[in-house]
Amino acid sequence: xxxxxxxxxxxxxxxxxxxGGESQPRPDPATATPEQWRGYLYRRDNPADWLRExxxxxxxxxxxxTVERNTATNEFxxxxxxxxKRGGKA
Amino acid sequence: xGSLGRRLGRGPAKYSAAALVWRGLRGGQWPRxxxxxxxxxxxxxxxxxxxxxxxxxxxxxxxxxxxxxVAVLDKAYxxxxxxxxxxxxxxxxxxxxxxxxxxxxxxxxxxxMATDLNINVMFSERGHLTLAHNDSSLRTMHWRAEVNxxxxxxxxxxxxxxxxxxxxxxxxxxxxRYPILGALYHxxxxxxxxxxxxWGYARAADCMGVEMHQKTEVLDILCEGxxxxxxxxxxxxxxxxxxSRGDISTPVVVNCTAGWASLISAMAGVxxxxxxxxxxxxxxxxxxxFLPTVVVSGSLHVYISQTDRGELVFxxxxxxxxxxxxxxxxxxxxxxAGHVLELMPGVSRMRLLRQWSGxxxxxxxxxxxxxxxxxxxxxxxxxxxxxGFKAAPVSGEQMAEAVATGRTPELIAPFALSRFDTGxxxxxxxxxxxxx
Ligand SMILES: Cc1cc2nc3c(=O)[nH]c(=O)nc-3n(C[C@H](O)[C@H](O)[C@H](O)COP(=O)(O)OP(=O)(O)OC[C@H]3O[C@@H](n4cnc5c(N)ncnc54)[C@H](O)[C@@H]3O)c2cc1C
Ligand SMILES: [Zn+2]
Numbered sequence: 161x162x163x164x165x166x167x168x169x170x171x172x173x174x175x176x177x178x179x180g181g182e183s184q185p186r187p188d189p190a191t192a193t194p195e196q197w198r199g200y201l202y203r204r205d206n207p208a209d210w211l212r213e214x215x216x217x218x219x220x221x222x223x224x225x226t227v228e229r230n231t232a233t234n235e236f237x238x239x240x241x242x243x244x245k246r247g248g249k250a
Numbered sequence: 251x252g253s254l255g256r257r258l259g260r261g262p263a264k265y266s267a268a269a270l271v272w273r274g275l276r277g278g279q280w281p282r283x284x285x286x287x288x289x290x291x292x293x294x295x296x297x298x299x300x301x302x303x304x305x306x307x308x309x310x311x312x313x314x315x316x317x318x319x320v321a322v323l324d325k326a327y328x329x330x331x332x333x334x335x336x337x338x339x340x341x342x343x344x345x346x347x348x349x350x351x352x353x354x355x356x357x358x359x360x361x362x363m364a365t366d367l368n369i370n371v372m373f374s375e376r377g378h379l380t381l382a383h384n385d386s387s388l389r390t391m392h393w394r395a396e397v398n399x400x401x402x403x404x405x406x407x408x409x410x411x412x413x414x415x416x417x418x419x420x421x422x423x424x425x426x427r428y429p430i431l432g433a434l435y436h437x438x439x440x441x442x443x444x445x446x447x448x449w450g451y452a453r454a455a456d457c458m459g460v461e462m463h464q465k466t467e468v469l470d471i472l473c474e475g476x477x478x479x480x481x482x483x484x485x486x487x488x489x490x491x492x493x494s495r496g497d498i499s500t501p502v503v504v505n506c507t508a509g510w511a512s513l514i515s516a517m518a519g520v521x522x523x524x525x526x527x528x529x530x531x532x533x534x535x536x537x538x539x540f541l542p543t544v545v546v547s548g549s550l551h552v553y554i555s556q557t558d559r560g561e562l563v564f565x566x567x568x569x570x571x572x573x574x575x576x577x578x579x580x581x582x583x584x585x586x587a588g589h590v591l592e593l594m595p596g597v598s599r600m601r602l603l604r605q606w607s608g609x610x611x612x613x614x615x616x617x618x619x620x621x622x623x624x625x626x627x628x629x630x631x632x633x634x635x636x637x638g639f640k641a642a643p644v645s646g647e648q649m650a651e652a653v654a655t656g657r658t659p660e661l662i663a664p665f666a667l668s669r670f671d672t673g674x675x676x677x678x679x680x681x682x683x684x685x686x
Binding site: 175194 | 510512513516521522523524525526570571572573574575577579580581614670671672673
């Protein structure tokens with residue numbers, strides 16, 4: 161079982177949440193080329209290390225949040241603060 | 251050493267009934283099936299990853315193109331990745347014309363593999379049933395059947411009565427919560443002994459002079475002239491690899507590391523459309539053989555086959571969270587057991603023996619990523635997700651051709667990395683999300 165620290169509900173079994181994947185900066189829709197958009201849509205860093213990622217608390221508070229997890233050990237760090245929204249810093 | 255049971259020249263013992271009898275009478279030991287070699291300082295080509303894809307690529311490089319100065323490097327042991335952990339289902343009943351043509355070629359190669367590699371791979375063409383429990387999946391089954399038939403692949407949609415004849419243990423009544431409405435039946439599908447395929451390619455490649463180096467981890471890929479740091483990235487070229495046992499110079503590196511593919515590609519400055527997810531599987535105690543075909547249910551997230559030893563092998567879809575950890579979970583077992591019982595209430599007393607997991611390199615369109623990358627000499631054979639075992643023969647054949655000729659063979663052109671820049675995806679989710 162993977163315990164995910166929801167900033168609003170506290171630790172929750174990951175099956176109660178939806179995994180939202182890597183949190184990557186979103187290109188500016190006004191200036192991005194189609195290639196840049198596709199890069200944002202499809203390509204991933206996929207590190208075996210610390211990763212900033214998004215979660216949706218599906219059966220709890222129904223909010224998105226961003227958290228850091230080590231993908232090699234599944235350890236979480238820096239419990240996210242309420243208000244930390246979906247989408248990484250650009 | 252006597253001469254009977256030996257290949258002419260160097261190479262491993264030939265496997266035959268005569269050799270078996272002779273060794274049985276004489277009490278002789280079988281020699282190891284591939285040799286250890288000294289790691290050299292340079293090779294014509296280096297293959298990273300000693301799974302079935304790396305080994306098949308090495309085999310076809312040597313056999314079809316005479317390129318034998320090849321090293322296959324693995325950080326652990328051969329077959330330690332997904333190649334030694336999969337549920338060994340082979341089939342060609344995919345959804346896209348590109349996918350069907352590709353996997354069908356692989357099935358053809360599986361048909362002659364035992365003779366080609368002189369090893370018993372226990373290929374059993376026992377048929378493959380993909381069940382539909384609702385109208386939309388029945389529609390997808392019809393779609394797949396038509397695409398398959400057009401390309402000469404034997405697939406058809408059958409109803410509950412016929413399903414009952416093919417697999418009598420399935421509950422085809424209207425009682426379950428999700429009754430079985432029909433199925434895509436694909437007689438050429440089946441199972442194979444995955445370890446034998448891995449060992450067979452290793453042995454045959456060894457026989458032609460390819461070297462396999464286990465416990466040899468690739469730490470970096472040495473590049474020149476690229477846009478990124480240290481000369482990596484697009485526009486550059488490969489000059490060597492750094493390993494846990496020293497540097498090797500080589501003009502060609504092929505990335506065959508499946509679950510670890512993103513990490514190896516990053517070493518050459520190439521970013522992939524891949525995330526790594528564990529896939530779990532489980533096996534029961536052996537019972538008398540009663541299930542003649544492979545059975546897949548997408549709606550119930552489960553698939554089942556029975557080995558010749560009588561164990562039921564179960565699998566499901568990948569774990570939803572991307573991770574490199576292969577720890578199993580109770581959620582998987584509980585869900586699996588519930589779904590299996592909906593399909594086959596008769597097995598409620600059977601006990602699970604083991605549960606395990608392996609890493610899968612998932613792509614957005616459930617199709618692989620093969621060929622050139624924009625870094626000269628760096629090729630990928632990745633994105634094998636949950637369906638790559640069956641693809642190893644054709645992938646090895648086509649990747650070897652790409653390395654030898656410097657051109658992308660037609661059969662794998664649709665799977666180029668560049669499709670994620672142009673948006674020409676090859677969507678196979680409807681045929682590969684649960685049934686592998
Ligand atoms: C539970 C499960 C069930 C499956 N069922 C099926 C099925 O029924 N049918 C099907 O077709 N497919 C199935 N698959 C998928 C299939 O097993 C894989 O797609 C296939 O085996 C991939 O083979 P590969 O050789 O590319 O990778 P792998 O066998 O994973 O080999 C990669 C190798 O790379 C090595 N490596 C990694 N990093 C390094 C490094 N830095 N240096 C050196 N070596 C490195 C690893 O040690 C590993 O041995 C299943 C997978 C799993 C996990
Ligand atoms: Zn919450």
